Amino acid sequence: MPDDAPFDPIAEARRQWNSHWGRVATPAMGAVTSIMRVEQILTARLNALLKPWELTFPRYEALMLLYYSRRGSLPLGKMGDRLQIHPTSVTNTIDGLQNLGYVERIQHEQDRRKRLASILPAGREAAERATEVLNRERFATTPLREQDLETIYDVLQALRRSADA
Amino acid sequence: MPDDAPFDPIAEARRQWNSHWGRVATPAMGAVTSIMRVEQILTARLNALLKPWELTFPRYEALMLLYYSRRGSLPLGKMGDRLQIHPTSVTNTIDGLQNLGYVERIQHEQDRRKRLASILPAGREAAERATEVLNRERFATTPLREQDLETIYDVLQALRRSADA
Numbered sequence: 001m002p003d004d005a006p007f008d009p010i011a012e013a014r015r016q017w018n019s020h021w022g023r024v025a026t027p028a029m030g031a032v033t034s035i036m037r038v039e040q041i042l043t044a045r046l047n048a049l050l051k052p053w054e055l056t057f058p059r060y061e062a063l064m065l066l067y068y069s070r071r072g073s074l075p076l077g078k079m080g081d082r083l084q085i086h087p088t089s090v091t092n093t094i095d096g097l098q099n100l101g102y103v104e105r106i107q108h109e110q111d112r113r114k115r116l117a118s119i120l121p122a123g124r125e126a127a128e129r130a131t132e133v134l135n136r137e138r139f140a141t142t143p144l145r146e147q148d149l150e151t152i153y154d155v156l157q158a159l160r161r162s163a164d165a
Numbered sequence: 166m167p168d169d170a171p172f173d174p175i176a177e178a179r180r181q182w183n184s185h186w187g188r189v190a191t192p193a194m195g196a197v198t199s200i201m202r203v204e205q206i207l208t209a210r211l212n213a214l215l216k217p218w219e220l221t222f223p224r225y226e227a228l229m230l231l232y233y234s235r236r237g238s239l240p241l242g243k244m245g246d247r248l249q250i251h252p253t254s255v256t257n258t259i260d261g262l263q264n265l266g267y268v269e270r271i272q273h274e275q276d277r278r279k280r281l282a283s284i285l286p287a288g289r290e291a292a293e294r295a296t297e298v299l300n301r302e303r304f305a306t307t308p309l310r311e312q313d314l315e316t317i318y319d320v321l322q323a324l325r326r327s328a329d330a
Contacts, residue, residue: 006329009230009247010318016233025300027314032207032304034321036222037249039204041328042197057201065174068181082174084202135190139197143327148320149192153175155313156199162308163206164171 010034045140049133053126054100058085060130062093063102066119067127073106073118084163102126175199210305214298218291219265223250225295227258228267231284232292238271238283249328267291 010033017026046057055063065082066074074082080090094117097103102123108114119127134140141149175198182191211222220228230247231239239247245255259282262268267288273279284292299305306314 006326008322008326009249010325013229013233014318021296021300025303027311027318028303028306028309029299031309031314031317032211032306033226034318034325035200035204035207036226037325038321039200040249041324042200046197061198061201064178068178084174084205131186134194135186138190138193141193141197141324143323144193144196144320146192148323149196151316151320152196153179153192153199155309155316156203157173158308158313159206159306160175160199160202161171161173 010037042140046134049137049140050130052133053130055126055130056096058083058089058093059096060127060134062090062117063097063119063123063127064131066103066117067124069119071118073116075108075114075116079117097123100126175202207305211299214302214305215295217298218295220291220295221261223248223254223258224261225292225299227255227282228262228284228288228292229296231268231282232289234284236283238281240273240279240281244282262288265291 010030013033014026014030017023017029043057046060050056050060061083062079065079066072076090076094077087079094080087083090085093094103094105097117098105100122101120103117103119106116106118108116144152175195178198179191179195182188182194208222211225215221215225226248227244230244231237241255241259242252244259245252248255250258259268259270262282263270265287266285268282268284271281271283273281309317
Protein backbone atom coordinates (compact mmCIF):
# COMPACT_ATOMS: atom_id res chain seq x y z
CA MET A 1 0.00 0.00 0.00
CA PRO A 2 1.56 3.33 -0.99
CA ASP A 3 2.12 5.74 1.90
CA ASP A 4 -0.21 8.39 0.52
CA ALA A 5 -3.23 6.06 0.24
CA PRO A 6 -5.54 6.38 3.26
CA PHE A 7 -5.66 3.22 5.35
CA ASP A 8 -8.94 1.41 4.64
CA PRO A 9 -9.89 -0.99 7.46
CA ILE A 10 -12.40 -2.90 5.33
CA ALA A 11 -10.00 -3.34 2.41
CA GLU A 12 -7.51 -4.64 4.98
CA ALA A 13 -10.15 -7.00 6.44
CA ARG A 14 -10.82 -8.31 2.90
CA ARG A 15 -7.12 -9.12 2.51
CA GLN A 16 -7.12 -10.93 5.87
CA TRP A 17 -10.24 -12.91 4.91
CA ASN A 18 -8.84 -13.96 1.55
CA SER A 19 -5.63 -15.24 3.08
CA HIS A 20 -7.09 -16.90 6.22
CA TRP A 21 -10.49 -18.19 5.20
CA GLY A 22 -10.45 -18.52 1.41
CA ARG A 23 -12.35 -16.24 -0.90
CA VAL A 24 -15.86 -17.64 -0.48
CA ALA A 25 -17.13 -15.32 2.25
CA THR A 26 -15.02 -12.24 1.49
CA PRO A 27 -17.61 -10.46 -0.68
CA ALA A 28 -20.28 -10.95 2.01
CA MET A 29 -17.98 -9.75 4.82
CA GLY A 30 -16.94 -6.72 2.76
CA ALA A 31 -20.51 -5.77 1.87
CA VAL A 32 -21.89 -6.23 5.39
CA THR A 33 -19.07 -4.29 7.03
CA SER A 34 -19.45 -1.51 4.45
CA ILE A 35 -23.20 -1.26 5.09
CA MET A 36 -22.63 -1.09 8.86
CA ARG A 37 -20.02 1.66 8.50
CA VAL A 38 -22.05 3.66 5.99
CA GLU A 39 -25.11 3.43 8.23
CA GLN A 40 -23.03 4.97 11.06
CA ILE A 41 -21.74 7.75 8.80
CA LEU A 42 -25.18 8.56 7.39
CA THR A 43 -26.85 8.49 10.81
CA ALA A 44 -24.34 11.01 12.18
CA ARG A 45 -24.72 13.29 9.16
CA LEU A 46 -28.53 13.06 9.05
CA ASN A 47 -28.94 13.64 12.77
CA ALA A 48 -26.80 16.78 12.40
CA LEU A 49 -29.03 18.03 9.56
CA LEU A 50 -32.17 17.24 11.57
CA LYS A 51 -30.99 18.82 14.82
CA PRO A 52 -32.86 22.15 14.30
CA TRP A 53 -36.12 20.19 14.70
CA GLU A 54 -34.78 17.87 17.43
CA LEU A 55 -35.43 15.01 15.05
CA THR A 56 -33.30 11.91 14.62
CA PHE A 57 -33.57 9.90 11.41
CA PRO A 58 -35.84 7.24 13.00
CA ARG A 59 -38.10 10.02 14.32
CA TYR A 60 -38.06 11.69 10.91
CA GLU A 61 -39.05 8.43 9.21
CA ALA A 62 -41.95 7.89 11.62
CA LEU A 63 -43.08 11.49 11.16
CA MET A 64 -43.04 11.17 7.36
CA LEU A 65 -45.06 7.96 7.56
CA LEU A 66 -47.78 9.90 9.40
CA TYR A 67 -47.35 12.93 7.10
CA TYR A 68 -48.14 10.78 4.05
CA SER A 69 -50.86 8.67 5.65
CA ARG A 70 -54.35 9.37 4.33
CA ARG A 71 -55.82 10.49 7.69
CA GLY A 72 -52.60 11.78 9.25
CA SER A 73 -52.77 8.95 11.75
CA LEU A 74 -51.76 5.30 11.92
CA PRO A 75 -51.96 2.46 14.47
CA LEU A 76 -48.62 2.00 16.23
CA GLY A 77 -48.47 -1.64 15.15
CA LYS A 78 -48.79 -0.70 11.50
CA MET A 79 -46.01 1.87 11.89
CA GLY A 80 -43.73 -0.81 13.30
CA ASP A 81 -44.50 -3.08 10.33
CA ARG A 82 -43.79 -0.34 7.81
CA LEU A 83 -40.54 0.75 9.46
CA GLN A 84 -39.64 -2.87 10.27
CA ILE A 85 -38.88 -1.93 13.85
CA HIS A 86 -39.76 -3.50 17.19
CA PRO A 87 -42.95 -2.37 19.01
CA THR A 88 -40.81 -0.99 21.86
CA SER A 89 -38.90 1.17 19.39
CA VAL A 90 -42.15 2.51 17.91
CA THR A 91 -43.33 3.44 21.39
CA ASN A 92 -40.07 5.25 22.17
CA THR A 93 -40.06 7.07 18.84
CA ILE A 94 -43.67 8.21 19.24
CA ASP A 95 -42.93 9.30 22.83
CA GLY A 96 -40.13 11.48 21.47
CA LEU A 97 -42.34 13.00 18.77
CA GLN A 98 -45.11 13.57 21.30
CA ASN A 99 -42.76 15.40 23.69
CA LEU A 100 -41.80 17.69 20.81
CA GLY A 101 -45.46 18.48 20.14
CA TYR A 102 -45.28 16.89 16.67
CA VAL A 103 -47.77 14.05 17.25
CA GLU A 104 -50.47 13.05 19.69
CA ARG A 105 -51.86 9.68 20.67
CA ILE A 106 -55.55 9.15 19.92
CA GLN A 107 -57.99 6.25 20.22
CA HIS A 108 -59.12 4.28 17.20
CA GLU A 109 -62.72 5.20 16.28
CA GLN A 110 -63.93 1.63 15.81
CA ASP A 111 -61.68 -0.18 18.26
CA ARG A 112 -61.08 1.81 21.44
CA ARG A 113 -58.32 -0.53 22.61
CA LYS A 114 -56.24 0.41 19.56
CA ARG A 115 -53.92 3.40 19.89
CA LEU A 116 -53.09 5.63 16.93
CA ALA A 117 -50.38 8.22 16.51
CA SER A 118 -51.71 11.37 14.84
CA ILE A 119 -49.59 14.16 13.32
CA LEU A 120 -50.15 17.71 14.64
CA PRO A 121 -49.72 20.98 12.67
CA ALA A 122 -46.27 21.56 14.25
CA GLY A 123 -45.35 18.05 13.07
CA ARG A 124 -46.44 18.82 9.49
CA GLU A 125 -44.42 22.03 9.57
CA ALA A 126 -41.30 20.21 10.90
CA ALA A 127 -41.77 17.40 8.34
CA GLU A 128 -41.82 19.89 5.47
CA ARG A 129 -38.91 22.05 6.66
CA ALA A 130 -36.76 19.01 7.49
CA THR A 131 -37.54 17.38 4.13
CA GLU A 132 -36.50 20.53 2.28
CA VAL A 133 -33.10 20.39 4.00
CA LEU A 134 -32.64 16.64 3.48
CA ASN A 135 -33.63 16.93 -0.18
CA ARG A 136 -31.26 19.86 -0.73
CA GLU A 137 -28.45 17.86 0.92
CA ARG A 138 -29.42 14.71 -0.99
CA PHE A 139 -29.88 12.89 2.31
CA ALA A 140 -26.18 13.38 3.16
CA THR A 141 -25.06 10.94 0.45
CA THR A 142 -22.15 13.03 -0.88
CA PRO A 143 -20.06 11.98 -2.86
CA LEU A 144 -22.31 9.26 -4.31
CA ARG A 145 -23.85 9.95 -7.71
CA GLU A 146 -27.42 9.34 -8.79
CA GLN A 147 -26.52 6.13 -10.59
CA ASP A 148 -24.75 4.80 -7.47
CA LEU A 149 -27.81 5.59 -5.37
CA GLU A 150 -30.17 3.78 -7.74
CA THR A 151 -27.80 0.81 -7.77
CA ILE A 152 -27.88 0.65 -3.96
CA TYR A 153 -31.68 0.75 -3.95
CA ASP A 154 -31.94 -1.94 -6.63
CA VAL A 155 -29.37 -4.32 -5.15
CA LEU A 156 -30.68 -4.10 -1.57
CA GLN A 157 -34.30 -4.61 -2.58
CA ALA A 158 -34.07 -8.43 -2.68
CA LEU A 159 -32.67 -8.54 0.84
CA ARG A 160 -35.32 -6.15 2.20
CA ARG A 161 -38.10 -8.18 0.65
CA SER A 162 -36.72 -11.48 1.93
CA ALA A 163 -37.04 -10.10 5.46
CA ASP A 164 -40.72 -9.20 5.07
CA ALA A 165 -41.81 -12.79 4.70
CA MET B 166 -49.85 -2.30 -7.50
CA PRO B 167 -51.21 -5.80 -8.02
CA ASP B 168 -52.81 -7.35 -4.94
CA ASP B 169 -50.33 -10.20 -4.78
CA ALA B 170 -47.23 -7.96 -4.68
CA PRO B 171 -45.98 -7.39 -1.13
CA PHE B 172 -46.37 -3.80 0.02
CA ASP B 173 -42.96 -2.12 -0.10
CA PRO B 174 -42.78 0.95 2.15
CA ILE B 175 -39.68 2.35 0.45
CA ALA B 176 -41.09 1.94 -3.06
CA GLU B 177 -44.17 3.76 -1.75
CA ALA B 178 -41.99 6.54 -0.26
CA ARG B 179 -40.26 6.90 -3.65
CA ARG B 180 -43.63 7.43 -5.31
CA GLN B 181 -44.56 10.04 -2.68
CA TRP B 182 -41.22 11.83 -3.15
CA ASN B 183 -41.52 11.93 -6.92
CA SER B 184 -44.99 13.42 -6.78
CA HIS B 185 -44.46 15.90 -3.89
CA TRP B 186 -40.85 17.01 -4.17
CA GLY B 187 -39.76 16.35 -7.73
CA ARG B 188 -37.35 13.63 -8.74
CA VAL B 189 -34.08 15.23 -7.67
CA ALA B 190 -33.76 13.74 -4.19
CA THR B 191 -35.69 10.49 -4.74
CA PRO B 192 -32.64 8.31 -5.50
CA ALA B 193 -30.86 9.59 -2.36
CA MET B 194 -33.94 9.06 -0.16
CA GLY B 195 -34.45 5.56 -1.57
CA ALA B 196 -30.82 4.56 -1.09
CA VAL B 197 -30.51 5.96 2.44
CA THR B 198 -33.77 4.41 3.62
CA SER B 199 -32.76 1.06 2.07
CA ILE B 200 -29.38 1.14 3.82
CA MET B 201 -31.03 1.93 7.17
CA ARG B 202 -33.52 -0.92 6.78
CA VAL B 203 -30.92 -3.43 5.59
CA GLU B 204 -28.66 -2.50 8.48
CA GLN B 205 -31.53 -3.34 10.88
CA ILE B 206 -32.21 -6.66 9.13
CA LEU B 207 -28.54 -7.66 9.05
CA THR B 208 -27.95 -6.66 12.67
CA ALA B 209 -30.85 -8.83 13.85
CA ARG B 210 -29.69 -11.81 11.77
CA LEU B 211 -26.01 -11.45 12.71
CA ASN B 212 -26.74 -11.04 16.42
CA ALA B 213 -28.79 -14.25 16.27
CA LEU B 214 -25.88 -16.10 14.62
CA LEU B 215 -23.43 -14.68 17.19
CA LYS B 216 -25.57 -15.43 20.24
CA PRO B 217 -23.77 -18.70 21.17
CA TRP B 218 -20.69 -16.57 22.01
CA GLU B 219 -22.68 -13.68 23.53
CA LEU B 220 -21.25 -11.50 20.78
CA THR B 221 -23.05 -8.71 18.95
CA PHE B 222 -21.75 -7.59 15.57
CA PRO B 223 -19.95 -4.53 17.01
CA ARG B 224 -18.29 -6.77 19.61
CA TYR B 225 -17.38 -9.27 16.89
CA GLU B 226 -15.82 -6.52 14.76
CA ALA B 227 -13.74 -5.26 17.69
CA LEU B 228 -12.66 -8.81 18.54
CA MET B 229 -11.56 -9.49 14.94
CA LEU B 230 -9.57 -6.26 14.88
CA LEU B 231 -7.59 -7.55 17.87
CA TYR B 232 -7.44 -11.07 16.43
CA TYR B 233 -5.72 -9.76 13.30
CA SER B 234 -3.50 -7.20 15.02
CA ARG B 235 0.19 -8.06 14.99
CA ARG B 236 0.56 -8.21 18.80
CA GLY B 237 -3.01 -9.21 19.64
CA SER B 238 -3.47 -5.81 21.28
CA LEU B 239 -4.36 -2.27 20.18
CA PRO B 240 -4.79 1.11 21.85
CA LEU B 241 -8.49 1.87 22.37
CA GLY B 242 -8.17 5.13 20.39
CA LYS B 243 -6.83 3.28 17.38
CA MET B 244 -9.70 0.78 17.57
CA GLY B 245 -12.19 3.66 17.51
CA ASP B 246 -10.49 5.09 14.41
CA ARG B 247 -10.53 1.77 12.60
CA LEU B 248 -14.16 1.02 13.44
CA GLN B 249 -15.12 4.69 12.98
CA ILE B 250 -16.94 4.67 16.31
CA HIS B 251 -17.01 7.08 19.24
CA PRO B 252 -14.54 6.59 22.14
CA THR B 253 -17.48 5.91 24.49
CA SER B 254 -18.68 3.11 22.21
CA VAL B 255 -15.19 1.57 22.13
CA THR B 256 -15.12 1.62 25.94
CA ASN B 257 -18.54 -0.07 26.16
CA THR B 258 -17.64 -2.68 23.56
CA ILE B 259 -14.35 -3.53 25.29
CA ASP B 260 -16.15 -3.68 28.65
CA GLY B 261 -18.51 -6.25 27.13
CA LEU B 262 -15.67 -8.33 25.70
CA GLN B 263 -13.77 -8.11 28.99
CA ASN B 264 -16.79 -9.36 30.97
CA LEU B 265 -16.95 -12.35 28.63
CA GLY B 266 -13.28 -13.13 29.29
CA TYR B 267 -12.37 -12.52 25.64
CA VAL B 268 -10.07 -9.52 26.16
CA GLU B 269 -8.16 -7.82 28.96
CA ARG B 270 -6.99 -4.24 29.37
CA ILE B 271 -3.23 -3.77 29.63
CA GLN B 272 -0.89 -0.78 29.88
CA HIS B 273 1.18 0.38 26.93
CA GLU B 274 4.84 -0.59 27.41
CA GLN B 275 6.27 2.79 26.40
CA ASP B 276 3.45 5.08 27.49
CA ARG B 277 1.89 3.99 30.77
CA ARG B 278 -1.01 6.42 30.38
CA LYS B 279 -2.15 4.61 27.23
CA ARG B 280 -4.56 1.70 27.62
CA LEU B 281 -4.58 -1.25 25.26
CA ALA B 282 -7.14 -3.98 24.73
CA SER B 283 -5.51 -7.39 24.41
CA ILE B 284 -7.16 -10.56 23.12
CA LEU B 285 -7.16 -13.63 25.42
CA PRO B 286 -7.13 -17.31 24.34
CA ALA B 287 -10.90 -17.59 24.92
CA GLY B 288 -11.31 -14.55 22.65
CA ARG B 289 -9.25 -16.17 19.88
CA GLU B 290 -11.32 -19.31 20.19
CA ALA B 291 -14.62 -17.37 20.03
CA ALA B 292 -13.32 -15.30 17.08
CA GLU B 293 -12.52 -18.44 15.11
CA ARG B 294 -15.71 -20.33 15.90
CA ALA B 295 -17.91 -17.27 15.24
CA THR B 296 -16.12 -16.53 11.97
CA GLU B 297 -16.68 -20.11 10.78
CA VAL B 298 -20.42 -19.66 11.31
CA LEU B 299 -20.57 -16.19 9.73
CA ASN B 300 -18.57 -17.37 6.73
CA ARG B 301 -20.77 -20.43 6.29
CA GLU B 302 -23.87 -18.19 6.47
CA ARG B 303 -22.25 -15.60 4.18
CA PHE B 304 -22.73 -12.98 6.87
CA ALA B 305 -26.52 -13.36 6.70
CA THR B 306 -26.70 -11.77 3.25
CA THR B 307 -29.17 -14.25 1.72
CA PRO B 308 -30.53 -13.82 -1.01
CA LEU B 309 -27.85 -11.47 -2.38
CA ARG B 310 -25.43 -12.95 -4.89
CA GLU B 311 -21.66 -12.53 -4.97
CA GLN B 312 -21.86 -9.90 -7.73
CA ASP B 313 -24.43 -7.88 -5.72
CA LEU B 314 -22.16 -7.99 -2.68
CA GLU B 315 -19.14 -6.76 -4.63
CA THR B 316 -21.27 -3.99 -6.12
CA ILE B 317 -22.31 -2.84 -2.64
CA TYR B 318 -18.69 -2.80 -1.48
CA ASP B 319 -17.55 -0.88 -4.56
CA VAL B 320 -20.35 1.70 -4.57
CA LEU B 321 -20.15 2.46 -0.85
CA GLN B 322 -16.37 2.83 -0.83
CA ALA B 323 -16.42 6.48 -1.97
CA LEU B 324 -18.79 7.44 0.84
CA ARG B 325 -16.74 5.60 3.45
CA ARG B 326 -13.55 7.25 2.33
CA SER B 327 -15.12 10.70 2.25
CA ALA B 328 -15.91 10.30 5.95
CA ASP B 329 -12.32 9.47 6.92
CA ALA B 330 -11.01 12.88 5.96
